[in-house]
Amino acid sequence: xxxxxxxxxxxxxxxxxxxxxxxxxxxxxxxxxxxxxxxxxxxxxxxxxxxxxxxxxxxxxxxxxxxxxxxxxxxxxxxxxxxxxxxxxxxxxxxxxxxxxxxxxxx
Amino acid sequence: xxxxxxxxxxxxxxxxxxxxxxxxxxxxxxxxxxxxxxxxxxxxxxxxxxxxxxxxxxxxxxxxxxxxxxxxxxxxxxxxxxxxxxxxxxxxxxxxxxxxxxxxxxxxxxxxxxxxxxxxxxxxxxxxxxxxxxxxxxxxxxxxxxxxxxxxxxxxxxxxxxxxxxxxxxxxxxxxxxxxxxxxxxxxxxxxxxxxxxxxxxxxxxxxxxxxxxxxxxxxxxxxxxxxxxxxxxxxxxxxxxxxxxxxxxxxxxxxxxxx
Numbered sequence: 001x002x003x004x005x006x007x008x009x010x011x012x013x014x015x016x017x018x019x020x021x022x023x024x025x026x027x028x029x030x031x032x033x034x035x036x037x038x039x040x041x042x043x044x045x046x047x048x049x050x051x052x053x054x055x056x057x058x059x060x061x062x063x064x065x066x067x068x069x070x071x072x073x074x075x076x077x078x079x080x081x082x083x084x085x086x087x088x089x090x091x092x093x094x095x096x097x098x099x100x101x102x103x104x105x106x107x
Numbered sequence: 108x109x110x111x112x113x114x115x116x117x118x119x120x121x122x123x124x125x126x127x128x129x130x131x132x133x134x135x136x137x138x139x140x141x142x143x144x145x146x147x148x149x150x151x152x153x154x155x156x157x158x159x160x161x162x163x164x165x166x167x168x169x170x171x172x173x174x175x176x177x178x179x180x181x182x183x184x185x186x187x188x189x190x191x192x193x194x195x196x197x198x199x200x201x202x203x204x205x206x207x208x209x210x211x212x213x214x215x216x217x218x219x220x221x222x223x224x225x226x227x228x229x230x231x232x233x234x235x236x237x238x239x240x241x242x243x244x245x246x247x248x249x250x251x252x253x254x255x256x257x258x259x260x261x262x263x264x265x266x267x268x269x270x271x272x273x274x275x276x277x278x279x280x281x282x283x284x285x286x287x288x289x290x291x292x293x294x295x296x297x298x299x300x301x302x303x304x305x306x307x308x309x310x311x312x313x314x315x316x317x318x319x320x321x322x323x324x325x326x327x328x329x330x331x332x333x334x335x336x337x338x339x340x341x342x343x344x345x346x347x348x349x350x351x352x353x354x355x356x357x358x359x360x361x362x363x364x365x366x367x
Binding site for chain 2: 036053072083089092096097098
């Protein structure tokens with residue numbers, strides 16, 4: 001692993017497309033070669049909880065390809081939005097994505 | 108075990124090198140040794156040996172790193188939480204920049220390579236519980252875990268059972284750990300499948316006023332920092348009760364004795 005590939009904290013948000021509080025929908029793209037975006041969040045709408053850092057994306061990194069850095073986000077979902085008939089109103093789930101997996105949702 | 112080894116083993120028995128078989132003179136055949144190994148373990152060994160052959164690292168590097176990783180336990184995480192409970196200024200620093208604040212309890216996420224371990228990176232977030240919010244961590248992809256602070260994850264944390272069920276039925280899974288939370292408390296699952304690593308900072312329990320950091324750290328066990336248990340005075344280990352099997356497996360000899 002090269003030192004310059006290491007994600008650094010505290011540098012997020014510089015050229016970020018989304019900001020904390022924005023509503024976003026997880027894109028449902030084909031799983032080609034490699035992804036870290038789980039099926040259970042595809043197509044679900046959530047809220048940006050944090051702009052974390054800029055880093056290589058897993059799709060490139062898995063093949064040691066330096067395709068440039070991308071902004072990452074932690075997104076918060078309601079459990080009721082993730083799972084049909086989830087019975088508890090307040091429960092939530094957070095997970096993280098590189099920017100290209102997210103698209104804006106109109107208010 | 109190869110056929111040659113097996114043959115050698117039998118011959119050794121036949122020649123009786125100090126191995127007593129009981130006086131009846133029967134020929135003892137050694138049971139074949141079965142070493143189980145998964146495809147992924149085979150793959151790891153193959154990739155590791157290729158990496159060593161290509162000079163990416165040496166066998167000595169690999170041994171040292173493995174020993175280093177296995178020696179890390181959850182004690183640093185416990186100290187971190189105890190310090191945050193007793194020192195509001197430290198708690199503020201910890202929540203602002205977890206990676207940096209870890210250095211104050213002697214943990215540098217850049218160790219031992221200078222840029223962190225191969226999958227831990229250096230983005231660390233502490234998830235602060237409140238009386239109405241309870242966090243629990245999981246990695247649905249595999250096994251992401253705050254290893255510099257908590258050491259190697261427990262076996263169950265890496266199991267598909269925990270990973271696939273926690274995100275879908277968190278309250279049921281927590282109940283299996285003995286943690287039942289009222290519906291008013293929001294449960295927030297943190298699925299750490301990218302480059303941030305997380306750890307839970309539970310609410311300081313009642314009855315711990317004037318406790319020293321050391322005494323507090325003793326009740327902040329690994330399970331409390333994963334979020335499957337809550338700290339309380341007197342609870343200092345994560346040992347779960349062992350229930351005896353109702354119909355335990357018996358050897359053939361036990362069956363024979365029972366039948367007599």
